[in-house]
Amino acid sequence: MNIKLIIIGGSAGSFQVITRIIHSLPNDYPIPVVLALHRLKHVRHGFVEALMLKSKMNVIEPHDKQKIRAGNIYLAPANYHLYVELAGTFALSTEEAVNHSRPSIDLTFMTGGYAYKNKCVGIILSGANKDGALGIKKIKEYGGITVVQDPSDAQMPTMPLAAIDKTKNVDHVINSDEIIKFLYSLIKK
Amino acid sequence: MNNALSKEIEIGISGIRNLVEAVKNTHGFDLGCFAITSFKRRVMKALHINEISSVEALTDMLVNDKQFFEKFLRDINVECTEFFRDxxxxxxxxxxxxxxxxxxxxxxxxxxxxxxxxxxxxxxxxxxxxxxxxxxxxxxxxxxxxxxxxxxxxxVYSNNKFEISETNYQRFNEEKTDFSRYTITERNGFRIRDDxxxxxxxxxxxxxxxxxxxxxxxxxxxxxxxxxxxxxxxxxxxxxxxxxxxxxxxxxxxxxxxxxxxxxxxxxxxxxxxxxxxxx
The missing domain is CATH 3.40.50.150 (Vaccinia Virus protein VP39)
Known part of the structure; x- marks a missing residue:
C-alpha cells in the first residue's frame, strides 16, 4: 500500500478520539501523522504536552519548512495554517482564516493530498462545523484513501456528515476502534 | 470563500513557473523567492480580484503592463490579521x-x-x-x-480586526486600558490615531x-x-x-x-x- 502521510482533522469532541488513536500507535509507527485540529488561537503552550502524555510517538508543532519524517506526530500550530509542500516539508502561513478557522483543516488536507497523491490518508473526526469536507474530497480526487469517523460514534456528527456528503464515496466510515485497526492495517506487510 | 478554495489548488506548477520566468525577464523581479503553496493561493486570489480566468492570461497582463504588475504585488500581499499578535x-x-x-x-x-x-x-x-x-x-x-x-x-482597518486586537491588547496590557483609546472610528472601520x-x-x-x-x-x-x-x-x-x-x-x-x-x-x-x- 505504501502510505507516506496520514492527516487527521478534528474539532469539537475530537480530543478524546485523538488521544486514544495516538496512544495506540507504537513509537516506531513508520508513517508520519499530521493533526489539523481546531484550537484556541491564543493558547500557545500545553496542547502538545497534553498529547505527548498519551503518545509513544514524538509529538511536535512543526516550524516553517520543517522536513516531514516518520516517527513523528505533527500538530498544526495555533493561529497558523499548516501546508504540506511537494518537497515533503511543511510550510506555515498567517493568511486569513478559512471558514473562521486557522489552522484550516481544508487547507492541510488539500495541500497534503496534492503533495502525496495516492500515498496520503485523510481522516475526519468529530466536529461541529464543516471544515475538512472539501479537503477530504480533494484527497479522494488525488487518489488518496479517505476515512471518516462514523457520525453515530462521533460526539459532534456535523463534521463527519459534511465530509461524507461532500466526498460522496468515502472509503471507510468507521468508529474509533476501527480507525485504530485501520491504521495498523496500513503497516502490515 | 469556499468556492474560491475549491478551485485554487488546480493551478499547475508549470503555469506558475512560466509566470515567474516571464516576470523576471520583464521586470527583473524574482517571484520565485516566494514559498510555492501560499504563492499559488495568492496568485489564485489575484486571478479572482481581477476577474482573470487563467494563469496564462495573468502572465500576459503582468508582462505587458508595469502598473498592473505593481498592483499585482499588492494583490498577492498577505494582510496581517490583528494588532498585538502574540x-x-x-x-x-x-x-x-x-x-x-x-x-x-x-x-x-x-x-x-x-x-x-x-x-x-x-x-x-x-x-x-x-x-x-x-x-x-x-x-x-x-x-x-x-x-x-x-x-x-x-x-482604515476593517471592524472584524477590532475584537481580536482588543483581546490581544488586553493580554498585553494586563487590562489596564482599552485598545480603543488608540483608534478613531470611521464609517467602514477604524484608523489608528495620527500621533x-x-x-x-x-x-x-x-x-x-x-x-x-x-x-x-x-x-x-x-x-x-x-x-x-x-x-x-x-x-x-x-x-x-x-x-x-x-x-x-x-x-x-x-x-x-x-x-x-x-x-x-x-x-x-x-x-x-x-x-x-x-x-x-
Missing part, C-alpha cells in the same frame, strides 16, 4: 527589549521589513509610546509593494536590488520568512546581519526557524519562546 512577544518587547535599547542608545532605530497592512508597525508604535520612548525612536517600515506603502499612510504615525517612516524596499540601508538596533520581521523559500530566507538573514548594529536585536515569528542558515553564527539566541536574537 501578546507574550509584545510584553517581552515592552519589558526587556525596549528598556535594554533605551539604556544603550540615545537614538533607537527599528526596521520592520515586509510591513504589509501595518499592524506590527503600529503595535510597535503604541508600545513605544506607552514606554515613553517615542521621541528617541525611529521606525523604518518597508514593503516591496509601493501601493501598500501608499495605503498605509491613512489606512502614532509621527515617528514612522514608510518606504518601498525591494530586497533583491537593495544596498545596505543603515545600522539598526532592532529588526522586527515576524511571520515574513514563512512566505519565502529557504534559499531566500537565507539571503534575508544575511541582509539583516549586515544591517543590524553590534548587539542589535532580531525578532522573528515564533514558528520560524533560522538556525540552519549559514549566517546564523552571527546571532545569539536571547529568548527562545519569542524567537529573539542578538547580533554578535
Amino acid at each position: 501578546p507574550a512577544f509584545w510584553r517581552y518587547f515592552r519589558n526587556d527589549i525596549l528598556p535594554a535599547l533605551d539604556r544603550k542608545h540615545s537614538q533607537i532605530k527599528i526596521w520592520i521589513p515586509g510591513c504589509s497592512s501595518g499592524e506590527e508597525v503600529l503595535t510597535a508604535a503604541i508600545a513605544i509610546q506607552e514606554a515613553g520612548l517615542k521621541d528617541k525612536t525611529k521606525i523604518y517600515a518597508t514593503d516591496i509593494s509601493p501601493e501598500i506603502i501608499k495605503e498605509l499612510t491613512n489606512k 502614532l504615525y509621527e515617528n514612522i517612516e514608510l518606504d518601498v524596499y525591494k530586497y533583491q536590488n537593495a544596498q545596505k540601508i543603515k545600522g539598526f538596533n532592532l529588526i522586527i520581521c515576524r511571520n515574513v520568512f514563512i512566505y519565502y523559500t529557504l534559499q531566500y530566507q537565507e539571503m534575508l538573514l544575511g541582509l539583516f546581519a549586515e544591517n543590524l548594529s553590534y548587539n542589535g536585536c532580531l525578532a522573528i515569528g515564533i514558528m520560524e526557524d533560522i538556525s540552519w542558515c549559514k549566517d546564523f553564527y552571527k546571532f545569539k539566541e536571547i529568548d527562545k519562546n519569542d524567537k529573539v536574537y542578538s547580533r554578535v
Whole structure:
C-alpha cells in the first residue's frame, strides 16, 4: 500500500478520539501523522504536552519548512495554517482564516493530498462545523484513501456528515476502534 | 470563500513557473523567492480580484503592463490579521527589549521589513509610546509593494480586526486600558490615531536590488520568512546581519526557524519562546 502521510482533522469532541488513536500507535509507527485540529488561537503552550502524555510517538508543532519524517506526530500550530509542500516539508502561513478557522483543516488536507497523491490518508473526526469536507474530497480526487469517523460514534456528527456528503464515496466510515485497526492495517506487510 | 478554495489548488506548477520566468525577464523581479503553496493561493486570489480566468492570461497582463504588475504585488500581499499578535512577544518587547535599547542608545532605530497592512508597525508604535520612548525612536517600515506603502499612510482597518486586537491588547496590557483609546472610528472601520504615525517612516524596499540601508538596533520581521523559500530566507538573514548594529536585536515569528542558515553564527539566541536574537 505504501502510505507516506496520514492527516487527521478534528474539532469539537475530537480530543478524546485523538488521544486514544495516538496512544495506540507504537513509537516506531513508520508513517508520519499530521493533526489539523481546531484550537484556541491564543493558547500557545500545553496542547502538545497534553498529547505527548498519551503518545509513544514524538509529538511536535512543526516550524516553517520543517522536513516531514516518520516517527513523528505533527500538530498544526495555533493561529497558523499548516501546508504540506511537494518537497515533503511543511510550510506555515498567517493568511486569513478559512471558514473562521486557522489552522484550516481544508487547507492541510488539500495541500497534503496534492503533495502525496495516492500515498496520503485523510481522516475526519468529530466536529461541529464543516471544515475538512472539501479537503477530504480533494484527497479522494488525488487518489488518496479517505476515512471518516462514523457520525453515530462521533460526539459532534456535523463534521463527519459534511465530509461524507461532500466526498460522496468515502472509503471507510468507521468508529474509533476501527480507525485504530485501520491504521495498523496500513503497516502490515 | 469556499468556492474560491475549491478551485485554487488546480493551478499547475508549470503555469506558475512560466509566470515567474516571464516576470523576471520583464521586470527583473524574482517571484520565485516566494514559498510555492501560499504563492499559488495568492496568485489564485489575484486571478479572482481581477476577474482573470487563467494563469496564462495573468502572465500576459503582468508582462505587458508595469502598473498592473505593481498592483499585482499588492494583490498577492498577505494582510496581517490583528494588532498585538502574540501578546507574550509584545510584553517581552515592552519589558526587556525596549528598556535594554533605551539604556544603550540615545537614538533607537527599528526596521520592520515586509510591513504589509501595518499592524506590527503600529503595535510597535503604541508600545513605544506607552514606554515613553517615542521621541528617541525611529521606525523604518518597508514593503516591496509601493501601493501598500501608499495605503498605509491613512489606512482604515476593517471592524472584524477590532475584537481580536482588543483581546490581544488586553493580554498585553494586563487590562489596564482599552485598545480603543488608540483608534478613531470611521464609517467602514477604524484608523489608528495620527500621533502614532509621527515617528514612522514608510518606504518601498525591494530586497533583491537593495544596498545596505543603515545600522539598526532592532529588526522586527515576524511571520515574513514563512512566505519565502529557504534559499531566500537565507539571503534575508544575511541582509539583516549586515544591517543590524553590534548587539542589535532580531525578532522573528515564533514558528520560524533560522538556525540552519549559514549566517546564523552571527546571532545569539536571547529568548527562545519569542524567537529573539542578538547580533554578535
